[in-house]
Amino acid sequence: MDSTMQAVLQFVEENDVKFIRLAFCDVMGTLKNIAIMPSELPRAFETGVSFDASSILGFAPVDKSDLFLFPDAATLSVLPWRPQTGRVVRFFCSVRTADGSPYGADGRHILRRTLRRLADAGYECRVGAECEFYLFERDAEGRPTKRPQDNGGYFDVAPLDRGENVRREICLTLEEMNIRPESSHHEQGPGQNEVDFKHAAPLTAADDVITFKNVVKTVAARNGLYGSFSPKPLADKPGSGMHVNISLARGGRNIFAPGPDGAYSPAMRSFIAGVLARAGEICAFTNPVPGSYARFGSFEAPRYVAWSHQNRSQLIRIPAAPAPEYARIEVRMPDVSCNPYLAFALLLAAGFEGMERKMELAEETPYDLYTANADALEALPASLEEAIARAGGSAFVEKVLSADTARKYLALKQAEQNRWFAARDKEKYQDEAYFGVL
Numbered sequence: 001m002d003s004t005m006q007a008v009l010q011f012v013e014e015n016d017v018k019f020i021r022l023a024f025c026d027v028m029g030t031l032k033n034i035a036i037m038p039s040e041l042p043r044a045f046e047t048g049v050s051f052d053a054s055s056i057l058g059f060a061p062v063d064k065s066d067l068f069l070f071p072d073a074a075t076l077s078v079l080p081w082r083p084q085t086g087r088v089v090r091f092f093c094s095v096r097t098a099d100g101s102p103y104g105a106d107g108r109h110i111l112r113r114t115l116r117r118l119a120d121a122g123y124e125c126r127v128g129a130e131c132e133f134y135l136f137e138r139d140a141e142g143r144p145t146k147r148p149q150d151n152g153g154y155f156d157v158a159p160l161d162r163g164e165n166v167r168r169e170i171c172l173t174l175e176e177m178n179i180r181p182e183s184s185h186h187e188q189g190p191g192q193n194e195v196d197f198k199h200a201a202p203l204t205a206a207d208d209v210i211t212f213k214n215v216v217k218t219v220a221a222r223n224g225l226y227g228s229f230s231p232k233p234l235a236d237k238p239g240s241g242m243h244v245n246i247s248l249a250r251g252g253r254n255i256f257a258p259g260p261d262g263a264y265s266p267a268m269r270s271f272i273a274g275v276l277a278r279a280g281e282i283c284a285f286t287n288p289v290p291g292s293y294a295r296f297g298s299f300e301a302p303r304y305v306a307w308s309h310q311n312r313s314q315l316i317r318i319p320a321a322p323a324p325e326y327a328r329i330e331v332r333m334p335d336v337s338c339n340p341y342l343a344f345a346l347l348l349a350a351g352f353e354g355m356e357r358k359m360e361l362a363e364e365t366p367y368d369l370y371t372a373n374a375d376a377l378e379a380l381p382a383s384l385e386e387a388i389a390r391a392g393g394s395a396f397v398e399k400v401l402s403a404d405t406a407r408k409y410l411a412l413k414q415a416e417q418n419r420w421f422a423a424r425d426k427e428k429y430q431d432e433a434y435f436g437v438l
Contacts, residue, residue: 004073005045011076012038018086021079022049022069023210024093027058027105027409028288029339031210033090034069044071048096058408059105067103069093075207080176081218092207105405107341111203114345114400118352124249127344128182128199128328129209131336132240133216134228135163135191144226146234148191161186163193169219170195170212177215179208188299189237199245199328202348206340209242213336231287231335232294239295242336244347245319247328257324264318269361272307272316272329274354275347276361279305279315279333281394282346283380284387284413286334290420293383295335302332304377306365314365315380333380342401342409349400384417 020041023033034051036044048068053060060067071091082088095106102109118125135149150162158164167184174181180198187194197208213229220227232239247256248271256268297303300312307316321327334343365377381387388410391397398406
C-alpha cells in the first residue's frame with residue numbers, strides 16, 4: 001500500500017469518518033455510489049469492492065455483471081453537507097474487471113487513455129469548464145416547476161439577482177471539497193447562473209464537473225429550489241452550456257500562446273482544425289439530449305462549424321489573453337448534461353489528431369458571413385437523431401471510446417430519442433425526462 005493510501009487511512013481514523021462513498025459514473029455520466037464502513041477501506045484499496053454492473057446503464061450484461069470499484073486515493077473529499085460528527089467522505093473510483101484490468105466503459109479510464117497518448121508525445125493539457133445552470137422554484141409538493149428563482153439578467157446584483165446566496169453556498173462548499181471555483185455570476189436568463197473553474201488536469205476537471213453538479217443539486221434543494229442542467233429548459237430564453245477552455249503545453253511552454261509577431265503556432269492551428277473536423281461526429285456525446293439541439297443557434301450558442309478570435313457565437317473562439325499563461329481556446333458547443341469524461345476525451349483526441357495530421361486551419365469566419373451567409377458554412381447536427389447517425393458511422397469515435405462503448409452509448413441515446421418521439425404529450429415528457437432529471 002503506497003504512502004497516499006496510508007495517509008488516507010490515517011485521515012479517516014483521525015477525523016471521525018464513519019461512512020465512505022465509492023463514486024463512479026455510468027456511461028451517461030450519472031453519478032453513482034456505494035457506501036462502505038471505514039474498516040473496509042483497506043480491502044477496497046487492495047482488492048476492490050464488487051457491484052452488480054448489469055444494473056448500471058451502459059455497463060455489463062447480466063452474465064458478466066461482476067465489476068470492482070478501486071478508490072482513487074488522491075480524490076478523497078469530505079462531503080460538507082453531511083454531519084460533521086460521523087463524517088462522510090467520498091472517493092472517485094476506477095472500475096476494473098475481476099482480473100484487475102480497466103473496464104472499457106469506465107469514463108475515467110477512457111479519458112486517462114487519451115491523456116497517455118498526449119503525454120507520450122510530450123504534451124501536458126489543462127482544461128477549465130464554465131458551467132451554466134438554472135435555479136427554479138418548487139411547488140407545494142416539492143416538485144420542480146418552470147418558474148425561475150428571479151428575473152435577473154447578465155451580471156445583475158441583488159435584489160434583482162436572488163441567486164447570489166445560493167451561488168455563494170455552492171462556491172464555499174466546493175472550496176471545502178478542495179475544488180477551486182474561479183468566479184460566479186448571474187447569467188443572461190432569468191434564474192440562470194454560471195460558475196467557472198480554474199484550469200486543471202483534464203481528469204481532475206472532469207471529476208470537478210461531476211462534483212459540481214452534485215453540489216448544485218444538493219445546495220439548491222437545501223434552499224427549496226431545483227437546480228437544472230437542462231440545456232434548454234425555457235424555449236424563449238438562453239440555453240445552458242458548458243464552455244470548455246483548453247490549453248496545451250510542451251516543455252513547460254504554453255503552445256497556444258501567440259509568438260512575438262502575434263501569430264499562433266502551427267500546432268495550435270492544427271488542434272483547432274482537428275476539433276472542427278470531428279465536431280459533428282462527437283456532438284452526440286458533448287450534447288446528449290434532445291434539448292441540446294434547441295439551444296444551438298440562439299443567444300450566442302454555436303450553430304455552425306466555425307472559429308474566430310472573439311465572436312462568442314462560434315463553435316471555437318480564442319479569448320483575449322493578458323499573458324501567455326492564460327492563452328487558450330474555448331470550445332462552446334458542449335452542455336452540462338454530457339458525460340465530461342467522454343466529452344473531454346473526444347475533444348482532446350480530435351485536437352491531437354489534427355496535430356498529428358498537421359491539418360490546415362481555414363481562416364476565421366467573419367461575423368458578417370456568419371450572420372448573413374450561413375449557407376456557406378457547415379452546420380452542427382440539427383437534432384439528437386442526426387447526431388446519433390453521424391456518430392454511429394465514425395471510426396474516430398470508436399477508436400477513442402472503443403467500438404463496444406460507442407455502440408452501447410448510441411443505442412441508449414437512440415432509445416431515449418425514440419421515447420421522446422413516441423410521447424403523446426411531448427412537452428410533459430420533456431419536463432419529466434430532461435427537466436426533472438438533469
